[in-house]
Amino acid sequence: MLARAARGTGALLLRGSVQAPRRASSGLPRNTVVLFVPQQEAWVVERMGRFHRILEPGLNVLIPVLDRIRYVQSLKEIVINVPEQSAVTLDNVTLQIDGVLYLRIMDPYKASYGVEDPEYAVTQLAQTTMRSELGKLSLDKVFRERESLNASIVDAINQAADCWGIRCLRYEIKDIHVPPRVKESMQMQVEAERRKRATVLESEGTRESAINVAEGKKQAQILASEAEKAEQINQAAGEASAVLAKAKAKAEAIRILASALTQHNGDAAASLTVAEQYVSAFSKLAKDSNTVLLPSNPSDVTSMVAQAMGVYGALTKASVPGAQNSSENSRDVQGTDASLEELDRVKLS
Secondary structure (H helix, E strand, O other): OHHHHHHHHHHHHHHHHHOOOOOOOOOOOOOOOEEEEOOOEEEEEEEOOEEEEEEOOEEEEOOOOOEEEEEEEEOOOEEEEEEEEEEEOOOOOEEEEEEEEEEEEOOHHHHHHOOOOHHHHHHHHHHHHHHHHHOOOOHHHHHHOHHHHHHHHHHHHHHHHHHHOEEEEEEEEEEEEOOHHHHHHHHHHHHHHHHHHHHHHHHHHHHHHHHHHHHHHHHHHHHHHHHHHHHHHHHHHHHHHHHHHHHHHHHHHHHHHHHHHOOOOHHHHHHHHHHHHHHHHHHOOOOOOOOOOOOOOOOOHHHHHHHHHHHHHHHHHHHOOOOOOHHHHHHHHHHHHHHHHHHHHHHHO
16 A cells, blocks of 8 residues: 555656656556456566566456456557756756657566656656756757767666666757847857858958959969060061061172173163262252261262272272283273372362
8 A cells, every 4th residue: 555655646746747648558457367458568467465477468367366466567658758957057057958758668577666656767867867968068069969968868867777677769858948148148149150250251252352363463464475475576587587588688689780790881880870879869968967078079970980980890809819811900900090090189179
């Protein structure tokens, strides 16, 4: 009677604290000799006050008066609502946490004789384990590591409830309530973190933009220098080609002129050319500058031509070998003497 009253008291305390319906069972049936045990239930039978056996689901026969059904254990998975409780984190923040506990009776004998009220015992163990595990974590880790926290609570419950024949399948935290001031601080922290991220993203965008602009300027300068280099190379190549072409044309003109001077009446043609150039040059006097140097007799074209031809003859004799006949040498000497005399006359005048 005392044990039954104690069990009744424990059940009332559990109902008052957990506020959830107890597991479904058929109560303590009478010994009617022939009994039918429902599926997923285990009936613990005592004979003359001592444990006798556990009735399996189906038909069972008991001895009247001697056998008595002492406990009825449900083998289904049991869901227990763990009431809200206070817990202090590692950084001294008080939280209000509630959860849901899922367990199953694995050994009806241990669940009947190992603990007075297995459900109440497991619920109290879950509450104390939750408080101890929360005391190891800071507030930020409580929200980030809920899965690891649930696993830690399940492991702690299974280690303690193994001798009770109960196995905790899983534990889930339903709600975590923080104080209003802490909640406001967390909200301010979240807003500051978002502003920080926005500032960082904006600065990264500005940096990327500056890098892109600098890269663009660098590439533009490189391309401009390469274009200028190519332009200078092309210009130099063009000037070199032009100089070479002019040199070739001048060499060809000189060769043609030399060939023409060796022909008949070449000296007369050279005299005519010199006279034309003299007249052309004399006509351009005083056009580019006010200072003009004039010969003593600018109108005497004949003397100027004679002087030019004398110089030309002297250069020709210097380039011709000494194997020429005497008549040609005497004629050239006479022409040169006449040119020198004319030049002396011009100087005296």
